[in-house]
Amino acid sequence: MQQLKEKIKKLPDQPGVYQYFDAQGRLLYIGKAKSLKKRVKSYFRFTPFAPAPNLSPRIYKMVNEIKNLEYIVVSSENDALILENSLIKQLKPKYNILLRDDKTYPYIYVDFAEDFPRLKITRKVLAGKKVKYFGPFPSAAKDIVDSIYEIFPLVQKESCIKGKKACLFYQMQKCLAPCEGKISKEEYRKILDEAIAHIHNKKLLLQKLEQKMLALSAQLRFEEAAQIRDRIDKIRAIEFQSEIDFAKLQDIDVYAIASDKTQAAIVRMFMREGKVVASSSNIVRIDEYKGFDKEEAYKRVLLEFYTTQTPLTASLIVVAEDFEAREELENFLSQKFNKKITIVHPKRGEKRRLADIAQLNAKEILAKSKPKSDIEEQLQNLLDLNSKPYRIEVFDNSHISGSIPVGAMIVYENGAFDKKSYRHYNLHAQDEYAQMKELLTHRCESFAKNPPPDMWLIDGGETLRRLAQDIAQSFGVSIDVIAIAKEKIDAKAHRAKGKAKDLIYTQNGVLRLLPTDKRLQFLQKLRDEAHRFAITFHRKQRSKKAKELELLKISGIGEAKIRKLLNYFGSFENIRLASEEELSDVLNKKDAKNIKKSLN
Template identity: 60%
Template sequence: MIEKIKSLPDKPGVYQYFDENGKLLYIGKAKSLKKRVKSYFRFNPFRPADNLSPRIYKMISEAKDINYIVVESENDALILENSLIKQLKPKYNILLRDDKTYPYIYVNYDEEFPRLEITRKVVKGKNIKYYGPFSSGASAILKTIYEEIPLIQSKSCIKSKKVCLYYQLKKCLGPCEGLISRDEYLKYVNKAIKLLHNKEKILDILNKKMQKFAENLQFEEAAEIRDRIKAIESAEIYSNVDLAKLEDLDVFVVEVFDKKAIVIRIFVREGKVVASSNNIINFQVLPDKGEIYTRAILEFYNSETPFTSSKILVGDDFEEREWLSTTLSEKFKKNIKIITPTSKERKKLIDLAKINALEVMKNQKESTILLEIKNLFNLENIPYKIEVFDTSHMQGRAIVGAMIVWENGKFKKSDYRHYHLEGKDEYSQMKELLTRRAKSFEKDSPPDLWLIDGGVAQFNLAKEIISSSGANVDILAISKEKIDLKAHRAKGKAKDKIYYQWRMKNGEWKIEEIKLSENDKRLQFLQMLRDEAHRFAIEFHRKTKLKEDKKIELLKIKGIGKAKMTKLLNYFGSFENIKKAKFDELKEVLNEKDAQNIVVFFKEKS
């Protein structure tokens, strides 16, 4: 390792530290690999440098090997580092789990009669104006605007050249038939934008509508309006902060509390606080605030996100601030400054964010069960985020996989995923399911723990896939004890066994299995997660099978009976594969006439 460090190039790049078992510890970036990495060490004798933070000192003490990647510029190093951290989840890096993008409302003025629409990405066009971001409530706001202001209700309307029902309902002014000029129409667009900026007015409109529906005993309609109000209000930070300047600002503040860090974002548009969002980061070793700021800002302003503010305010100065500012300026092709505020009004925004961070922290419920699971199964990480996998099929038909997510003390249903699978047996189905998830680690960062529904074979499979991905994810497998070579799910038939990996004294790892008491809360917690994954998989399997059954019934019209359908399903595995099959493949399974009928059938249905 000493020779590698001494031979590092004086160029920008990314470096990676590994422990004695080849496990990734840390990923860092450098303007000069040679100078940066050498700063971690003293060479006579070879040891960690004395001026390191406790976290980095511990990491350097464990490091036994180093790899590096040379890039062309400092900014390339920053982007590559962020991408690798998301994908590989090193032990000592901060991983901000904020992979979602936030919606914006935009207007494309290149269109003759523009509309307000929602996007999460940069839309192609030279004359586009963005409003946002909206941490929640964008759809509710836009729906209310279209109910109040007679803009073109649908993109297809303008193409029809004829007024439709919206015109009769006085929700459109008929630009498709030339009943209003562009200049007059743009006045209504401006009214819509003014309403977009006036959230209090929107909420007042909705509250009056809800009250009217309730008085008329239209309770379903009143409930829909109520849900809209909640969606809009959930993004609110109520504040009397009103900047003298009509400027747009994004505010990022990081506050650390014991084993958690809170990232608060506040969005100021035209001098007023319009929305906010937050993230909770769990960590094993005390993090560096600057690293959290860097991760949070890079995650938020991904390559496809519009940038609508004029400046980014941060609650603390940090080492990478200037570097990050240059990177964002190059990405968005505009001068972007990241500054710690000095004016009284801007400091109020930082104080407001800190107050909200404290409120978020108060609402966090600590659970000892996760720490107990970590200790019992010798996990690397406290499993704050857990992904659970299961598959489902019926005699090789409607083969599906499911992933459910547990994070911060609750099921995170927005992150649940369904998968259509092609494997012929449970092992190959699980392999396909886990492989597809692992391939998406760069886009959706990995969890702390995978919980697999299965035994030793499935555990080893998951271990192999995680090792190939390079990610730092713990693994547990849970399965029913087999009776007469069959696994029994029925209550009382058999106990659950949990498989995990334990390090022996000589440094070797081996798979252990454990049976816990039915009353053990750790077992009950893992069973709850497994059962939710099973429910989610079964539900999707039933929907998929019902959909296939309906299609199979349609095929009978073409003379494809049950026996022929069984042959096709046995050969191709699923109805979707039959649909994709070529004429020659179908002919090999059945005959030329039937193959032709199937091809014609799908052509008519497409």
């Protein structure tokens, strides 16, 4: 402790980021400071050396575990804020709050610099002074744009104007053929303005869609009517706040957080031109031992949303509760977006009503999302994990005698498989150990974009478990690593039906559970899903390779020509389906004839 005390006394009076570690070298907490010296000293008293008495119970518990300190000096407080946020995502410290909803939301936009502008979708800021954004839309952006094109005769495709000739859309009365000058810019602008009004007022949009759906049904075009119905449902899903309409208020982003001992609900509402156009929410599971700091949560939520290259169309951000870093974030966002951004915690008036509505929704979402199972707590107790495994990543690889090796990662979070987070990898290593090393290294290299989970589950034995643990530690991350493997009897895996005697490998040794044990069955379910995903991808790659070899057998068709065909057609299947004429456009008539003859 004397060494830690001396280190604190020698800290510089400069902005930077500090990291606390426990006796085992595990990362406890990352924080940023305007003055490292003053900030870190505030956690301690020095006679005797102990945690400061004014700390919250959560931070007091953390300070008791601190045995070492490291720090990074930066040039400004803003740099410290960015570095702190980046390191928290990559390293997943024990006592920091880690949010995973850091994806960029789509915006609908129009570039009025174009003669006949179209509605398009983007997730980033675009060049151009006359670009106007609508949103963000956490969901249904594409459905809104498709609906607008269904109802209004705008330029339907990017290529339409370039074609200089009226196309099928004109014949279908879905476009007024500005390419042939059949509509003036002024007349087109009136239609565009009406379309934009329907983005703001989705009740009008939904009414028009319902009329369209009924008309299609009356014509017995049920499949098309069903597509419109599904689109209506998606747009309506983001309209549960549509009754809010404040004429005085313009563009405002609203944030609220509600929490209990086990989880927190985060709600975002986006008001544009006096109307709430969309909202989003997500649940953060809380480890009771670590606690939950709502002030830090507000800071993380705002940083995650606005540090991406997203268009910030609002100049006012309303938060349901005040937090320490509010003014600091105001300055940071104002500099980042080069305009005055204000973050307010209103006490009364219309803005307070907005905050209360967001807070009420957060409480309702929290009440409805109680965990259905306590399997995470059971696994934590059984496997002696550092935290409850709310998010688990499972890894497996697949190959045939070392050929066409592939890797797979599946994700289980909050009681369900998160299929959007599944990933597969083409590997190069020949043996299983090297393949797993390559696979896990790929995953660790993506921590900056996709933060580490609570637990890794490896399909393999102790050797692969230890490998995974070493790789995670080499990237500065402490993850609970578990492996599961089939028990071997006389060097053969024992997998008789109904007698799946799998072994669980932990940092404390091997566990043998009865085949009927629900915890074992849960881990087997995760492993089997990873195996299914890996095998499916391997078969796909094998089929692709077989088609490639089939082409290579054709006289005069070498790798260079195959690459040329793939660059043009995109896949081996498209090459197989292409006509002789299409193939000759890429290569020559002789090669095209040989390919069609051999493939047929």
